[in-house]
Amino acid sequence: MEKGSIVGxxxxxxxxxxxxxxxxxxxxxxxxxxxxxxxxxxxGKLYVSDRIDREEICGEIELCxxxxxxxxxxxxxxxxxxxxxxxxxxxxxxxxxxDIRLEPSELTLPGxxxxxxxxxxxxxxxxxLQNYQLSSNQYFTLETRESEDGNKYAExxxxxxxxxxxxxSFHITLLAxxxxxxxxxxxxxxxxxxxxxxxxxxxxxxxxxxxxxKESVPKGFSVVQVKATDRDEGPNALxxxxxxxxxxxxxxxxLLDPQNGTIMVMETLDFEGKDKYTMTVEAKDGGGLVAxxxxxxxxxxxxxxxxxxxxxxxxxxxxxxxxxxxLVALVHVRDRDSGENGNVICHLLSNLPFQxxxxxxxxxxxxxxxxxxxxxxxxxxxxxxxxxxGNPPLSTxxxxxxxxxxxxxxxxxxxxxxxxxxxxxxxPSGAYIFKIxxxxxxxxxxxxxxYSILKSNVADLPISSYVSINSExxxxxxxxxxxxxxxxxxxxxxxxxxxxxxxLSSIVMMKVFIVDQNDNSPQILYPSPGVEGSALFEMIPRSxxxxxxxxxxxxxxxxxxxxxxxxxxxLQATEPGLFTIGHHTGEIRTSRTFLExxxxxxxxxxxxxxxxxxxxxxxxxxxxxxxxNFQEALPEMKSQSISPDYQSDLQFYLxxxxxxxxxxxxxxxxxxxxxxxxxxxxxxxxxxxxPVSHSSAGAIFPPNFEDGTLPYSYQLCLSSxxxxxxxxxLTPNVQIIDNIxxxxxxxxxxxxxxxxxxxxxxxxxxxxxxxxxxCLHAIQGCF
Numbered sequence: 001m002e003k004g005s006i007v008g009x010x011x012x013x014x015x016x017x018x019x020x021x022x023x024x025x026x027x028x029x030x031x032x033x034x035x036x037x038x039x040x041x042x043x044g045k046l047y048v049s050d051r052i053d054r055e056e057i058c059g060e061i062e063l064c065x066x067x068x069x070x071x072x073x074x075x076x077x078x079x080x081x082x083x084x085x086x087x088x089x090x091x092x093x094x095x096x097x098x099d100i101r102l103e104p105s106e107l108t109l110p111g112x113x114x115x116x117x118x119x120x121x122x123x124x125x126x127x128x129l130q131n132y133q134l135s136s137n138q139y140f141t142l143e144t145r146e147s148e149d150g151n152k153y154a155e156x157x158x159x160x161x162x163x164x165x166x167x168x169s170f171h172i173t174l175l176a177x178x179x180x181x182x183x184x185x186x187x188x189x190x191x192x193x194x195x196x197x198x199x200x201x202x203x204x205x206x207x208x209x210x211x212x213x214k215e216s217v218p219k220g221f222s223v224v225q226v227k228a229t230d231r232d233e234g235p236n237a238l239x240x241x242x243x244x245x246x247x248x249x250x251x252x253x254x255l256l257d258p259q260n261g262t263i264m265v266m267e268t269l270d271f272e273g274k275d276k277y278t279m280t281v282e283a284k285d286g287g288g289l290v291a292x293x294x295x296x297x298x299x300x301x302x303x304x305x306x307x308x309x310x311x312x313x314x315x316x317x318x319x320x321x322x323x324x325x326x327l328v329a330l331v332h333v334r335d336r337d338s339g340e341n342g343n344v345i346c347h348l349l350s351n352l353p354f355q356x357x358x359x360x361x362x363x364x365x366x367x368x369x370x371x372x373x374x375x376x377x378x379x380x381x382x383x384x385x386x387x388x389x390g391n392p393p394l395s396t397x398x399x400x401x402x403x404x405x406x407x408x409x410x411x412x413x414x415x416x417x418x419x420x421x422x423x424x425x426x427x428p429s430g431a432y433i434f435k436i437x438x439x440x441x442x443x444x445x446x447x448x449x450x451y452s453i454l455k456s457n458v459a460d461l462p463i464s465s466y467v468s469i470n471s472e473x474x475x476x477x478x479x480x481x482x483x484x485x486x487x488x489x490x491x492x493x494x495x496x497x498x499x500x501x502x503x504l505s506s507i508v509m510m511k512v513f514i515v516d517q518n519d520n521s522p523q524i525l526y527p528s529p530g531v532e533g534s535a536l537f538e539m540i541p542r543s544x545x546x547x548x549x550x551x552x553x554x555x556x557x558x559x560x561x562x563x564x565x566x567x568x569x570x571l572q573a574t575e576p577g578l579f580t581i582g583h584h585t586g587e588i589r590t591s592r593t594f595l596e597x598x599x600x601x602x603x604x605x606x607x608x609x610x611x612x613x614x615x616x617x618x619x620x621x622x623x624x625x626x627x628x629n630f631q632e633a634l635p636e637m638k639s640q641s642i643s644p645d646y647q648s649d650l651q652f653y654l655x656x657x658x659x660x661x662x663x664x665x666x667x668x669x670x671x672x673x674x675x676x677x678x679x680x681x682x683x684x685x686x687x688x689x690x691p692v693s694h695s696s697a698g699a700i701f702p703p704n705f706e707d708g709t710l711p712y713s714y715q716l717c718l719s720s721x722x723x724x725x726x727x728x729x730l731t732p733n734v735q736i737i738d739n740i741x742x743x744x745x746x747x748x749x750x751x752x753x754x755x756x757x758x759x760x761x762x763x764x765x766x767x768x769x770x771x772x773x774x775c776l777h778a779i780q781g782c783f
Contacts (some may be wrong), residue, residue, distance in 0.1 A: 001048050007037060010070065011044020018043070024072040029312055036066060037083065046081075054085045055122035062124045062661060069332075070362075071312075077325075078360055081478065089127035089180025093119040095188035096247065100174070102156070103193045104653040106164040111613045112201075113531060114140075114156040115280060115292050118187050118245045126179035128524030135173035142174075147294065148208075149278050154188070155243065164194035178653050192261040201289035202228040204281075206729060209295040215269040216302045223254065228283030228291050235286030243778075247278035254297075264296065268426075270334045271301040303341040303390025308400040310333050317403035320374040323415065329366040329400050333386045338675040341390040349383040356384065366400070374404040375441035407445040408444070408500025412438040417511040419494075421476070425517050426486040433467065433512060436474040438496035449474075454507065458490040467492060467512070476510075485558050485573075495661065518612025520558040523564055523619045527551065537623045538588075539542075552581065555584035555608040565611035571604040571619060579624075581603055586620070600626050612692065630781045 001007075009020050021044045028039055038049040058064035069078050100116050100255040128209045132154040134142035140156040147153065154174060169192060176186040205227045213223055230237040241261040243251065249303040253279070255264045261281070276298040284290045296485045314329040335342040346364050348356050353370025356639055364380060387395040414436065421434035440447040451474045468478050474496075490512055497505035527538075538551045557564040568586040573579055578589045588604070600625035609617040 001052065002051065003048055005048045007046040007048060009044060010039060010046045010079075011079070014044075015070075016044060021075055025074070026070055026072055029071050029078070032451060035068075037081075039067065039070060047666075052085060055088050055091065056146055057085065059122075066125070068376060069290060071087050078363060086126040086283055087122055087127050089184060090177060091123045091127075092184040093117045093121040093129045093172075093176035093178050093186035093187055095176065095630055096245070096606055098188045100188055100190045101193065102190060103195045104158070104162055105195045105691065106162045108158055108162060108201075108289075110158050110161055112158040113143075114158075114290075115245065116154055116156050116190055117176075117188050117278075118151065118153040118717055119173055119188075120247070121176070121186075122180050123178065123180070128178055130179040130183075130351065131177045133175040133177060135175075135225045137172045139169070140172065148276065149276070149296070149703055151278070155763055162194045167194070168194045177204065183500070189496070195288035197238065200230055200236070200287075202283040202284075202285050202291040203232040204228045204291055204293035207293055208329040209293065211295070211297045212300055213265075214300045214302055215271040216304060217265055217269065219265055220267045223263040223265060223297060224282070224295060226263070226281045226293055226295065228261070228293070229554045230285040231284060232287060234525055236289075237282050238286040242282050242284070243279055244282035244290075247277075247279075249274065250277045250279050253277065254279070263297075269299055271338070271766065272305065275299045275301070301338050301341060303388060303392070305336040305341075305392045307344045307386035307396045308336075309384055309386050309396055310334075311398070311400065314400060314402075315348065317405040318368070318372070319407060320372045320404045320409070321371060321407050322368050324368050324370060326368040327365060327627045328368060328382070328402055328732060330359075330399070331364050331366065331384060333362050333364065335388050337388065337390065341388055343389045343609065344386050345389075346386050349385055352380055354380070354382055354402075372404055372441075374406050377404065377405045390645070398667070406443040406446055408442055408498065408502075408504060410441050410446075410505045411447050411504035412440045412496040414438045414496065415657055416508070418508060421510065421512045422515050423478065423482060423512055425482050426519060427478050427642045429478060431478045433476045433478055434510070436469075436475070436494050436496075436508070436510065438506065440498050440507075442498065442500065445499040445501075449496050450499070452497070453497050454493040454495055456492060456494075458488060463490075465491050466490065467496065478503060482514045484514045484560070485520065487514065489513045491546050493528075516560045516563055517561055518563040518610060518616060521557045521616040522557045522608045522610055522618045524555045524608060524618055526554040526555065526620060526687045527620060537625055540590070540594070540626050541628055543628070544590055544594065546590055548589045548590040550590060551622065553581070553588065553606050555586065555623075557610050559612065560609065563610055563612040567609050567611070569607040570604065571607040571608065572603075572781055574602045578602065592743055594626050598626070602626070672700070721767055 010339050011026065014028075016024060022041065025041065026035060026039045026044055027041070028035060034050060036048065036050050036052055038047050038296050039045070040047065052066075052562050054064045063498045064087070066083045067238055068081055068083075070081055071078050072073070089733050096119075097117070102116065104112070104114065117131055117132070119132070121127070127383070129152055132142055132144050133138065134153070134154075134156070139158060139160050139162060141159050143155045143157055144152055145155055161642070169191050171191045172186045174190055176188075178184050209224050209226060211224045226241065228239050229242070230239055240258045241256055242258060243256055244255075253265065253267050253269065255266045256262070261283070263281075276299065279295050279297075281293050281295055283293070310332045312330040312332050313524055315327060318326060318328060331346075333344045333346055335344050344362070346356055346358070348366075353368060353372060355367050355369040357365045357367060359365050364384075366384070380441060380756060382400045384400065385395055385396075387393050413479060417437070419436060423433050435450065438451070440449055450471045450650055453463060453467065453469050455474075458466055461614075464479070466477055466479055467476050474494075491509050494510055494511070495505055497503050536644075540550055555566055555568075555569055557566060566586075567582050569583075569584050570576075570579065570581045577591060578594075578598065578601070579588055581588050586606075586608075588606070596662065600723065604622045604624060606620050606622065607617055609615050638653050752773070
């Protein structure tokens with residue numbers, strides 16, 4: 001039939017109406033490479049889609065069937081369809097050997113038989129080979145015989161003894177006729193050469209050899225040995241063997257040893273390709289006489305074919321929320337072996353949430369059999385094992401990749417249950433604080449996370465005035481500069497939401513701690529700074545021992561931690577070695593006892609420094625007074641009750657006054673010495689230890705002098721052995737003056753005028769010494 005020819009109406013056979021045909025989507029399941037039929041989706045009719053050759057499909061099998069399956073959807077059903085292929089007479093009988101040569105002996109007696117040909121016709125039934133016909137001749141007649149396998153072959157029967165001398169060779173025509181209408185014929189020519197003088201043909205031990213042969217036998221295996229004997233002697237008794245009637249496929253498979261008649265396997269046998277071989281062996285003696293024997297070789301099937309697994313349809317991907325029993329794939333299994341070797345059972349490998357169920361002949365469904373979770377397993381490699389029942393059994397594996405599609409079934413999750421961030425104070429606005437990270441194991445939009453800060457208040461202000469968050473990256477930024485001394489921490493809630501429908505979200509708590517910076521100087525609480533124009537005093541008994549606790553400096557720092565660790569240092573003191581201060585306690589103690597040479601009033605400057613980097617500091621000035629009681633210290637305290645600025649100016653003026661007084665004092669001493677020398681008439685300077693003559697005892701006074709001047713002349717020596725930083729004057733002792741300064745070396749007594757004059761000079765010297773000492777002490781006290 002031509003392509004497009006209608007075979008039948010399958011939809012009508014199934015009882016489907018015209019409206020149901022499109023819904024059921026009838027189609028042929030394609031399992032083989034060649035598809036001979038198609039189904040119309042519109043009317044459900046079955047059409048021929050490819051050329052059908054019965055002989056190619058079924059070979060020698062008379063009843064030729066084509067089996068295939070038709071699938072209907074909504075609901076899914078599989079229908080098994082069998083189409084019988086009817087034979088037509090489209091093949092002509094043909095001989096395997098169109099030139100047949102016979103060499104009978106002239107001694108061959110009438111009645112001898114010669115197998116001369118076997119024609120093949122691949123058609124079936126009456127269209128196959130039915131008869132043979134022989135052209136007219138005087139020596140042979142034709143008989144048509146049938147072998148056990150149903151094949152017809154021709155034999156020539158000698159009806160008249162041959163005479164080589166009268167006719168040594170001739171040819172006749174053999175026709176093979178089939179039963180078609182009209183009949184078709186095939187032709188072969190028989191060449192007859194008459195051989196002389198051999199009257200005993202070979203004789204086979206048996207007319208038919210039957211052999212059962214396993215398809216797994218190796219190449220070179222001996223199948224059977226045919227044996228023929230000849231009663232002649234000499235060359236006429238030497239028998240050789242050959243195939244006289246054998247199809248081409250059998251000739252390629254088997255080899256006949258011409259000397260001993262052994263048939264051997266040349267190629268690998270395949271039961272599935274051909275399960276039976278029939279051939280004729282000819283035995284020929286040295287005189288040209290022949291005998292024939294038939295050999296039938298039946299191939300025994302072995303389990304040498306593994307099952308085949310064909311994926312018919314599959315659903316990929318499948319949602320992760322698919323219910324158990326959802327169809328994943330439909331497969332078809334087959335095995336080319338026969339019997340138990342061709343029975344196949346399928347199962348799944350490994351423990352997966354799937355199962356395989358047999359539906360009909362050699363069809364299996366792969367169904368879901370558990371809960372699917374794409375986040376744990378995004379795809380499955382489902383391995384199907386098909387095992388036959390052979391011995392030993394053979395198996396085939398086929399892996400089907402099934403991908404799981406995502407649904408939004410997971411909410412975003414943060415890396416930690418809560419977060420803690422630290423932000424240094426005095427930060428600029430927009431500074432980076434922290435990055436929050438959330439993850440979602442879903443895919444695409446279901447895993448796209450956006451961040452936001454839930455509304456709340458911090459110190460009566462909305463949280464948005466303190467921080468902001470990047471909705472894409474989760475980075476939190478400061479909206480203002482923070483001050484550790486105002487508030488030290490605050491908390492906020494961050495929400496992470498995915499892009500699924502409906503969206504899922506999670507909330508995490510975050511604490512932000514403000515980290516202290518060293519931005520506050522120490523504050524001194526005690527002693528507290530006095531008002532302007534006043535001074536702070538601490539009274540110390542003159543009898544205080546070493547390590548006497550004078551006072552304690554108390555300071556605080558608004559910072560915290562290391563930045564608030566304070567240390568106390570003695571920055572400046574009137575007497576540096578008189579006081580010590582505790583480095584960490586701030587306690588001021590005396591390091592030794594008070595000495596007479598120490599000033600009654602002491603000024604100490606204390607430095608208080610924190611431990612920051614860089615460190616900040618503050619100073620305080622303390623005034624110390626050494627006195628036994630308050631009445632004794634009060635004048636000193638009053639004299640110091642001036643402002644710091646004025647005190648600084650006063651120090652300048654006091655230094656200036658000290659310089660002037662020192663200058664005037666030296667000038668006075670020089671003038672006094674000059675006057676003394678002038679009065680004594682001694683031109684030598686500094687002759688303090690020379691004896692004074694009595695003639696020079698008289699005083700020479702200036703003609704005009706006013707009150708306050710010194711009307712006396714005297715000698716003054718400056719001691720070079722003084723270890724104190726002040727002047728030393730002679731004491732008013734007359735004996736000492738007489739012996740040391742200006743006394744007579746001889747030890748003689750002074751006259752009355754000289755004594756009076758000396759006493760007056762000594763009194764004046766003592767008065768100058770007194771006032772000079774007072775001035776020096778006053779200046780020293782100011783410092």
